[in-house]
Structure formats: C-alpha cells, structure tokens
Amino acid sequence: MYHSCGHSQCPLCQSIKRAQWQDRLSARLLNVPYIHGVFTLPHELNGLIKRNKAQLYSVLMRSCWQTVKSLTLDPNHVGGLPGMISVLHTFGSDMKYHVHVHSLITFGGLDKGGKWCWPKQRKKLAPFRLMSGRFREVFMKNVQHLINLKKIEAGFNWSELSKTLHKKRWNVRTPYPTMNTGLIEGYLARYINRVAISPSRLIYQQQEKQVQIIYNDYKKQEQGKAAPKGVKSLHPLLAIHQMVSHVLPPYFQKARYYGLHASATFKRIKDQLPDKLKRNGNTIRTVFQILSDLLKVSPFQCELCGSGDYSMIEIRPDEQYKFRFLSLPYGRSPPVINSFKSIAP
Secondary structure (H helix, E strand, O other): OOOOOOOOOOOOOOHHHHHHHHHHHHHHOEOOOEEEEEEEOOHHHHHHHHHOHHHHHHHHHHHHHHHHHHHHOOOOOOOOEOEEEEEEEEEOOOOOEEEEEEEEEEOOEEOOOOOEEOOOOOOOOOOHHHHHHHHHHHHHHHHHHHHHOOOOOOOOOHHHHHHHHHHOOOEEEOOOOEOOOHHHHHHHHHOOOOOOOOHHHEEEEOOOOEEEEEEEOHHHOOOOOOOOEEEEEEOHHHHHHHHHOOOOOOOOOOEEEEEOOOHHHHHHHOOOOOHHHEOOOOOHHHHHHHHHHHHOOOOOOOOOOOOOOOOOOOOOOOOOOHHHOOOOOOOOOOOOOOOOOOOOO
16 A cells, blocks of 8 residues: 655645645635736746746745735725735646746735725736736846846846847736635645646556656637647656656745735734634535544455455655665755874884
C-alpha cells in the first residue's frame, strides 16, 4: 500500500491536504462577491524568469497585489482596501512553461472608517486597459529595481527586451464577480499540493518510446462546452525536463494572502467588519472524515477475496536518502577539516 511521501509537489498524494486547504480557504473568504483574476506574464520573460525563479516569482505575486491595491484605494474606482488570495501557476494544461497568478479578489473594499465600499463601475474593479497597463508598469519597475541592486541576472539583451515589453499589452483577466466561489476554490486547491500534472494524464508508449500527455485543448474549445482533449507526444527526457521545470524553489510559498485576507490585517480590522460580511466556516467535510474513520471496522480488504484478515507492517523511509543525491540550499555547511597535519620528525 502506497504511503504518502509528504512532499508538497508530489503528483500522487496529499489529496486530504488539498481538501483541508480548500476548507480553510472557504472559511477565510468574506460574504461578498469575488472576482477570479488571472495575471499572465508575456512569454518573452520566460528565459529571465527561469534564471531567477525565486526572486521573480515573488516579484510577480507582489506586483499583482500592488496593482489591485493601487487601483482599489483610488476613490474613483473603489476607495477601500480589498482582500486578495493568490496562487502561483507556472504551467498550462499541456505542461508548457506558462507563468501566471490566479487570484480571488473581493468585489469592493473596506475604507478607513470601517464601511464597505462597492466599486464605482458595474461588474469590474477598474477598466481592463488601466489594470493591464498598471500591472505592466509595476512589474517592470520592480524588476528594474532588482537589476539595479544586482540581485538578479538580467542578460545582455535586457534593454531591448524592456522596450518590447513596454509596447506590448499584458494579459490581465478579470471576469464578472460571483458569489458562488466553490468552483474557483476547487480550481485553486487542485494544484496547491501538486506539481503540473497527475499520473492519470501520462501514458508511456513502450514501442515508440514516447511519453503521451493528455491535455485540455482550449484553442479548440467552443463556447458553453468543455474543452476537447488533446494528446502531445514527447521524448521521455523532454517530458521529465518539462515536469521538473515547474518544481518551485525550496521553501517558496505559492499561496499568499494580501489586504483584508492577510493574517495581521484581518486581526486588526475583524472587529470593524459588519457581521453580514463574515462567512461561517465549512466544517462538514472535517466532521464526516472523523465519523468515517471512527465507524471503520475493517478499513482494508483484499481486492480478490474480500478478506479483512491481514497484518500491517510499516516500512520506514531512509531519512538520509535524499541527501545522497540532492543539495538543499540554506543548509548548514559541513565542518572544516584541516587536511594538513604536521608530521613529527
């Protein structure tokens, strides 16, 4: 029986952790409409991001929040502080390198007097062109700041690339707000403890020695219908390379909370929030999990005969196994051993 490895990006296990994260997310949301915003970086930045993943992933998520915050604090748009929950994705359905951020943004914000302010425009926080231009401006400014501090490697063609990106319209998707956030919560939770693809969408063809990836072909999707399935064949080494490219840097936090949803901010303003804006936590799933475990008489049975007569032996993992092959950053360095010894005459 498979025993979970517990790694946050394992494609096989941790379905319970995803469900529990979704429960916590649902309890954290306010009783207001939400917008499912998607902030996408141009593919021209892929090379720069791959060379500086840890720094630029953080810059991307921070830039998304700065964009939303600057626009919603403007009295011409909202005039209040919003709440925002963001999850970083670096992949598309076909496992290509596609860096973007999915965000749940409150449709409105809280002003300094504790009053909830609704957006001035119908069904949107700010005009699309304004949000897209502000996102581009904030991200490029933050990247240039890191380059000036020599904290990232920009490359020899940064000046030309910068001019090209300033002329391009960046993709920021902000659809209509909705009160039914269950589907969006499930989408955000789907990859919160998983890497780009699940094993069910990977098929290895023994004779051709090719890996087939089953993906959703959104380019051929018809309105109102599910996206048709597509199949992409890759050499095994290329498939491994694409999967590994989506593994995040060690200790990177891919889900982040801003504004009203930040822990420190929420503790400070929770007493100012009207009761009608607070949402009761969803505890039904947890209760049923506890009851089902308590009522289990024979949780494991033989698939062939149905017998519940078994013995269980847990094979403990080798804790030092990964250190024979991986070198994790920020670890303690080994003690310095002086190899030069004096030899007595």
